[in-house]
Amino acid sequence: xxxxxxxxxxxxxxxxxxxxxxxxxxxxxxxxxxxxxxxxxxxxxxxxxxxxxxxxxxxxxxxxxxxxxxxxxxxxxxxxxxxxxxxxxxxxxxxxxxxxxxxxxxxxxxxxxxxxxxxxxxxxxxxxxxxxxxxxxxxxxxxxxxxxxxxxxxxxxxxxxxxxxxxxxxxxxxxxxxxxxxxxxxxxxxxxxxxxxxxxxxxxxxxxxxxxxxxxxxxxxxxxxxxxxxxxxxxxxxxxxxxxxxxxxxxxxxxxxxxxxxxxxxxxxxxxxxxxxxxxxxxxxxxxxxxxxxxxxxxxxxxxxxxxxxxxxxxxxxxxxxxxxxxxxxxxxxxxxxxxxxxxxxxxxxxxxxxxxxxxxxxxxxxxxxxxxxxxxxxxxxxxxxxxxxxxxxxxxxxxxxxxxxxxxxxxxxxxxxxxxxxxxxxxxxxxxxxxxxxxxxxxxxxxxxxxxxxxxxx
Numbered sequence: 107x108x109x110x111x112x113x114x115x116x117x118x119x120x121x122x123x124x125x126x127x128x129x130x131x132x133x134x135x136x137x138x139x140x141x142x143x144x145x146x147x148x149x150x151x152x153x154x155x156x157x158x159x160x161x162x163x164x165x166x167x168x169x170x171x172x173x174x175x176x177x178x179x180x181x182x183x184x185x186x187x188x189x190x191x192x193x194x195x196x197x198x199x200x201x202x203x204x205x206x207x208x209x210x211x212x213x214x215x216x217x218x219x220x221x222x223x224x225x226x227x228x229x230x231x232x233x234x235x236x237x238x239x240x241x242x243x244x245x246x247x248x249x250x251x252x253x254x255x256x257x258x259x260x261x262x263x264x265x266x267x268x269x270x271x272x273x274x275x276x277x278x279x280x281x282x283x284x285x286x287x288x289x290x291x292x293x294x295x296x297x298x299x300x301x302x303x304x305x306x307x308x309x310x311x312x313x314x315x316x317x318x319x320x321x322x323x324x325x326x327x328x329x330x331x332x333x334x335x336x337x338x339x340x341x342x343x344x345x346x347x348x349x350x351x352x353x354x355x356x357x358x359x360x361x362x363x364x365x366x367x368x369x370x371x372x373x374x375x376x377x378x379x380x381x382x383x384x385x386x387x388x389x390x391x392x393x394x395x396x397x398x399x400x401x402x403x404x405x406x407x408x409x410x411x412x413x414x415x416x417x418x419x420x421x422x423x424x425x426x427x428x429x430x431x432x433x434x435x436x437x438x439x440x441x442x443x444x445x446x447x448x449x450x451x452x453x454x455x456x457x458x459x460x461x462x463x464x465x466x467x468x469x470x471x472x473x474x475x476x477x478x479x480x481x482x483x484x485x486x487x488x489x490x491x492x493x494x495x496x497x498x499x500x501x502x503x504x505x506x507x508x509x510x511x512x513x514x515x516x517x518x519x520x521x522x523x524x525x526x527x528x529x530x531x532x533x534x535x536x537x538x539x540x541x542x543x544x545x546x547x548x549x550x551x552x553x554x555x556x557x558x559x560x561x562x563x564x565x
Contacts (some may be wrong), residue, residue: 143208351364372391423442
């Protein structure tokens with residue numbers, strides 16, 4: 107690749123988003139939209155790259171630094187031309203093209219920028235821009251060409267004449283400019299517009315007027331959609347999720363209905379996994395091979411090979427080993443670890459708990475702050491009472507324990523290996539291995555009590 111530098115514009119407020127959050131930090135498929143542009147730069151291996159920040163500079167800069175890019179503050183905001191000019195001190199010794207991108211254009215593919223760079227090099231140009239033709243170009247700067255078809259200038263829509271607004275070729279805001287020419291031209295532009303801002307597009311006008319070699323390369327309109335509103339955000343989300351779904355299907359994952367399957371950008375999925383309609387996979391979730399998942403939500407979790415996740419489960423920050431069965435209607439909260447071949451059934455909530463290999467909690471239980479061994483049976487209605495109103499305490503259940511229904515384990519407490527807890531027991535002290543624990547009162551049957559209790563009827 108031709109050596110180049112990159113400048114990403116990410117200083118805008120994004121007022122049309124009507125949000126307290128900076129526009130470039132709004133998430134798309136689980137990651138900030140700016141991340142897609144930063145990852146594009148990484149894929150292209152452009153080492154000299156700078157991000158112009160302004161609104162919520164601290165938060166945006168944190169993301170930029172995390173991605174090994176360099177933030178540069180623009181303050182006050184005086185337009186796109188002024189924004190690029192902030193990178194001049196960092197590039198004053200650079201000799202080569204500068205790629206200018208926008209932080210709110212997350213759909214660009216590396217192949218498109220590679221093609222742009224190759225066309226720029228082949229034409230021996232010193233300036234270049236990506237353009238697209240739109241059926242409805244409202245809101246975009248128009249690319250105006252002369253009678254010979256060469257680009258003469260770019261005009262922002264708010265400054266365009268009626269004839270210029272009728273043009274359907276628009277500026278994408280993606281440029282390649284020779285560094286020396288770029289910064290010399292930026293020093294010369296004037297804010298001769300309604301907004302009194304320094305427009306980067308004026309550099310193209312200077313290039314044309316001075317005969318500087320210029321090329322225009324058309325791109326796929328889908329790739330250069332700019333995000334200025336919540337509607338734009340939803341449209342970009344749809345496109346990105348379609349790309350993600352298509353990728354995983356090509357990798358051997360079955361999506362029964364891709365239109366009703368939501369997979370975040372950082373999710374990983376093994377082959378022969380089947381995702382049913384209504385599945386949502388979020389964050390840094392990792393799904394193994396041969397997993398079957400029915401409608402529900404999984405976030406920041408690891409699911410082992412061959413697992414079965416039944417309908418309407420919520421799994422958050424948990425780890426599941428191979429061949430486990432979860433649900434339906436189970437809730438695994440952060441810190442949960444389910445070992446091989448274990449089972450968590452319907453209406454069971456698990457939090458910060460280890461469930462050992464082959465153990466099962468089939469229904470209607472709460473297991474919190476517990477360490478449960480192998481081959482343990484958790485009866486229906488079992489509760490680990492882990493909280494006294496001030497502090498959390500741990501329950502330890504060793505291997506091969508059988509816990510009857512409607513048992514309460516008042517932590518801190520330990521149940522020894524092989525113990526049996528009778529149904530309806532409240533456990534308040536440790537149980538030795540192989541012991542039977544029960545804490546019921548003696549049952550008493552009172553004969554004919556109901557008849558004696560019933561009031562006499564008046565005759």
